[in-house]
Amino acid sequence: xxxxxxxxxxxxxxxxxxxxxxxxxxxxxxxxxxxxxxxxxxxxxxxxxxxxxxxxxxxxxxxxxxxxxxxxxxxxxxxxxxxxxxxxxxxxxxxxxxxxxxxxxxxxxxxxxxxxxxxxxxxxxxxxxxxxxxxxxxxxxxxxxxxxxxxxxxxxxxxxxxxxxxxxx
Amino acid sequence: xxxxxxxxxxxxxxxxxxxxxxxxxxxxxxxxxxxxxxxxxxxxxxxxxxxxxxxxxxxxxxxxxxxxxxxxxxxxxxxxxxxxxxxxxxxxxxxxxxxxxxxxxxxxxxxxxxxxxxxxxxxxxxxxxxxxxxxxxxxxxxxxxxxxxxxxxxxxxxxxxxxxxxxxxxxxxxxxxxxxxxxxxxxxxxxxxxxxxxxxxxxxxxxxxxxxxxxxxxxxxxxxxxxxxxxxxxxxxxxxxxxxxxxxxxxxxxxxxxxxxxxxxxxxxxxxxxxxxxxxxxxxxxxxxxxxxxxxxxxxxxxxxxxxxxxxxxxx
Ligand code: FES
Numbered sequence: 001x002x003x004x005x006x007x008x009x010x011x012x013x014x015x016x017x018x019x020x021x022x023x024x025x026x027x028x029x030x031x032x033x034x035x036x037x038x039x040x041x042x043x044x045x046x047x048x049x050x051x052x053x054x055x056x057x058x059x060x061x062x063x064x065x066x067x068x069x070x071x072x073x074x075x076x077x078x079x080x081x082x083x084x085x086x087x088x089x090x091x092x093x094x095x096x097x098x099x100x101x102x103x104x105x106x107x108x109x110x111x112x113x114x115x116x117x118x119x120x121x122x123x124x125x126x127x128x129x130x131x132x133x134x135x136x137x138x139x140x141x142x143x144x145x146x147x148x149x150x151x152x153x154x155x156x157x158x159x160x161x162x163x164x165x166x167x168x169x
Numbered sequence: 170x171x172x173x174x175x176x177x178x179x180x181x182x183x184x185x186x187x188x189x190x191x192x193x194x195x196x197x198x199x200x201x202x203x204x205x206x207x208x209x210x211x212x213x214x215x216x217x218x219x220x221x222x223x224x225x226x227x228x229x230x231x232x233x234x235x236x237x238x239x240x241x242x243x244x245x246x247x248x249x250x251x252x253x254x255x256x257x258x259x260x261x262x263x264x265x266x267x268x269x270x271x272x273x274x275x276x277x278x279x280x281x282x283x284x285x286x287x288x289x290x291x292x293x294x295x296x297x298x299x300x301x302x303x304x305x306x307x308x309x310x311x312x313x314x315x316x317x318x319x320x321x322x323x324x325x326x327x328x329x330x331x332x333x334x335x336x337x338x339x340x341x342x343x344x345x346x347x348x349x350x351x352x353x354x355x356x357x358x359x360x361x362x363x364x365x366x367x368x369x370x371x372x373x374x375x376x377x378x379x380x381x382x383x384x385x386x387x388x389x390x391x392x393x394x395x396x397x398x399x400x401x402x403x404x405x406x407x408x409x410x411x412x413x414x415x416x417x418x419x420x421x422x423x424x425x426x427x428x429x430x431x432x433x434x435x436x437x438x439x440x441x442x443x444x445x446x447x448x449x450x451x452x453x454x455x456x457x458x459x460x461x462x463x464x465x466x467x468x469x470x471x472x473x474x475x476x477x478x479x480x481x482x483x484x485x
Contacts, residue, residue: 029177029268031203031234130437134268135205141438145458 017103067123116164208272210292223250286363362386439473450482
């Protein structure tokens with residue numbers, strides 16, 4: 001990491017990450033499908049995803065949640081699950097839309113950052129959900145506490161592609 | 170806040186009358202998306218509306234992942250599920266189903282001996298299609314039926330190859346179940362699905378076999394997430410004046426659900442706090458990782474909570 005300006009009250013974030021996988025699914029419980037790109041729409045979500053505002057069919061269909069227009073997950077968590085818990089969790093199994101590498105998700109709540117050509121604002125950390133264990137038949141609930149990803153709303157939309165950079169504003 | 174979705178939405182894409190009072194239904198996603206995965210011989214709950222829920226085995230195999238195929242025999246004396254399926258379910262109709270559960274733990278290399286009575290063949294159709302798809306022939310199915318068996322089209326290659334023994338009990342003697350399994354006593358899996366008398370004979374025939382080598386198809390209830398071992402207690406909801414008994418198999422959350430109370434649930438595991446509820450009589454058992462000791466004095470995380478006493482009163 002570059003030198004951190006300790007004296008400044010607003011610590012400048014210096015990290016640079018990359019989009020490794022993109023996934024979406026149109027309805028609750030259906031498997032996630034992988035895509036080379038996703039269409040992010042400001043204020044609404046990902047076209048064709050279950051949480052797209054206006055046509056929600058996700059786990060909470062009747063509850064449009066502004067803060068969950070796009071969800072992110074760390075590649076590093078998948079590696080840690082394998083290393084520390086011997087659990088193989090695949091990118092299509094964690095049920096978040098964007099798998100990123102090199103992005104400190106837990107430090108981004110409340111901040112805006114660039115996701116490819118889009119700009120998103122992190123609203124809150126995701127919590128794991130018990131039903132994921134039921135769907136996968138893997139005991140991932142406990143290991144995912146505190147590293148279950150990040151919920152964001154979309155400030156400026158755009159096409160997001162695998163390989164795109166993720167960086168602070 | 171809204172109620173969580175608990176079922177998978179499907180659409181009936183095909184209804185086939187197979188004769189012998191049996192219909193086959195194919196359920197798909199409205200956009201032909203993959204459906205939630207399942208194991209060979211798994212089953213689903215089908216929600217028929219007006220409270221009717223029936224459990225049926227899937228006949229198709231896990232790799233055939235864009236449809237759920239079920240076969241339903243009309244039981245004129247039944248509790249109404251099969252009649253409803255036969256009389257009212259049509260192509261194009263939306264149907265909610267549960268996530269698939271259960272399934273048969275097939276012996277990968279050893280023998281798998283299946284015994285089915287009539288429509289009880291459905292989980293084995295799934296298992297056989299699964300094995301055949303992998304080019305495996307380490308199984309045999311003994312299948313009795315009264316009159317012409319249905320669903321044979323789904324395992325035609327297996328029948329042709331002689332891996333299925335059919336017994337039309339209208340025309341020939343029933344198989345001697347004990348003799349079938351005697352030969353395999355040393356190794357492999359034995360599985361049975363059929364009428365009660367057949368299950369009983371099967372159970373006797375393999376009584377000396379270790380548990381992990383036998384499978385009696387019984388539909389398993391949905392997994393209880395916060396399984397508890399506390400004795401049943403009374404639940405009173407003071408704001409809505411509702412009363413119920415909470416039993417360990419249903420649990421507190423399941424009971425609230427059955428009472429039609431709309432408690433917001435998110436993680437379902439006691440960590441997010443979405444379901445926090447005020448209590449006035451208890452004392453409750455707290456199993457969450459959210460509330461402070463002070464908050465626990467009058468709040469309870471109901472998704473993992475219970476009652477240590479006879480009666481729990483919640484402000485709902
Ligand atoms: S639903 Fe998350 S704590 Fe109960």
